[in-house]
Amino acid sequence: MKSLFIFITFYSIGVLYSQNSIQGSIETPEMQVFYEGIPVELICQANGNYKQVLMSVPSPFTAAQGSAGSVITIQCTGITMDGKQVDLGEKKFYVKKAPKPELTWGSNEDGSIVNVIPSKLSVGYSDNVPFNSAKAKFVIDSYSISAIGLEGVLEGEGSQIKEEHITNLKKLKGNYNISIQVRFSGVTSGIVSGLYLLEL
Amino acid sequence: MKTIVFIFLVFTCKSYFAQSNYEEAVIETPEMQVLYEGIPIELRVAATGEYKEVRMSVPSPYTAPEGSAGSIITIYITGVDLDGNYVSLGSRKFFVKKSPKPELRWNGISDGGKALKSAGSLSCSFGNNVPFSPSKGMFSVVNYSITMDGIKGSLCGSGSVISAQHLKILRDFKGANINIQVRYTGTGEGLVSAIFKN
Numbered sequence: 001m002k003s004l005f006i007f008i009t010f011y012s013i014g015v016l017y018s019q020n021s022i023q024g025s026i027e028t029p030e031m032q033v034f035y036e037g038i039p040v041e042l043i044c045q046a047n048g049n050y051k052q053v054l055m056s057v058p059s060p061f062t063a064a065q066g067s068a069g070s071v072i073t074i075q076c077t078g079i080t081m082d083g084k085q086v087d088l089g090e091k092k093f094y095v096k097k098a099p100k101p102e103l104t105w106g107s108n109e110d111g112s113i114v115n116v117i118p119s120k121l122s123v124g125y126s127d128n129v130p131f132n133s134a135k136a137k138f139v140i141d142s143y144s145i146s147a148i149g150l151e152g153v154l155e156g157e158g159s160q161i162k163e164e165h166i167t168n169l170k171k172l173k174g175n176y177n178i179s180i181q182v183r184f185s186g187v188t189s190g191i192v193s194g195l196y197l198l199e200l
Numbered sequence: 201m202k203t204i205v206f207i208f209l210v211f212t213c214k215s216y217f218a219q220s221n222y223e224e225a226v227i228e229t230p231e232m233q234v235l236y237e238g239i240p241i242e243l244r245v246a247a248t249g250e251y252k253e254v255r256m257s258v259p260s261p262y263t264a265p266e267g268s269a270g271s272i273i274t275i276y277i278t279g280v281d282l283d284g285n286y287v288s289l290g291s292r293k294f295f296v297k298k299s300p301k302p303e304l305r306w307n308g309i310s311d312g313g314k315a316l317k318s319a320g321s322l323s324c325s326f327g328n329n330v331p332f333s334p335s336k337g338m339f340s341v342v343n344y345s346i347t348m349d350g351i352k353g354s355l356c357g358s359g360s361v362i363s364a365q366h367l368k369i370l371r372d373f374k375g376a377n378i379n380i381q382v383r384y385t386g387t388g389e390g391l392v393s394a395i396f397k398n
Contacts, residue, residue, distance in 0.1 A: 024245060027244045029244050030241070042227060195381040
């Protein structure tokens, strides 16, 4: 009877213990990506009792500029209660260039009809990037604006359209296609364009 | 003595079982648990423990339906143990987002590049910076609108090929920039623009 009691006690502990390990996870294998310059939070979850679970990179982890095209392997190590290190496996992440941001003129996205000429240009991500879009900061280095009816191209530095260029644009009465191209830098750098229909 | 040996054996068996589970860990990127409207995404389920089968509440690959952007899809994991019992193994939440905007190319040249006026092929495709295989995006160009610096009016046409007449005008154009905007459909729809240096 005593033996049976002891057996049941151990068996119950065993079942309870293995219950802790009953966990499922869902992965999206082709979406294991990092983006250059974008900090990504990482969590390592291990089954079992560990004093500590360590990853081979810090969290959040930011893939370095220029690392696009490479594969980063993150190793997970557990420190057992008696201080031993246990290899808990690894996972590979593909590094990609940060997505191209979108241009906004005032609050107008590419393709919008514009009735009031804004002076502010901005570049940023909309909500279709696979991370918090607020994490990426961009600076507009230069802009160029062209439109039928404008002589030449209006070119300037920074994200604020020069007052004299605003004055030129305000002279356009009627409907005009305005094309704006900016050179940006930040999380990634490049050129982005927008075409707007100006209706003054 | 017999009892002690028996208990020892039971304990050893359970320890061995647990030990095999020790060597498993999952690295997750919680904020990157996303699905995209219209993009089939492969899902892989894993569970620790001994199961005949582990199932998800959605098929793999899974495609988030159009119009579901902004919602959260919860995928449940169920295991069928060796006795045939169903065991809940938790769930994972995925945020649904609109598919990324494609990039416009004229004869393979992207925004900001030098215009290649040999042909009028306009195409929209994902760049290699989407978090899935870019080949999953299929787009068609519905129509185009082209403006040129200093030239009045715009050249508008339908489809993905700039008409021969418009192409001739573009070839004769000597100004600085050629601006093209297209309406696209397919894996997402909308407008995308590009400016090409002449």
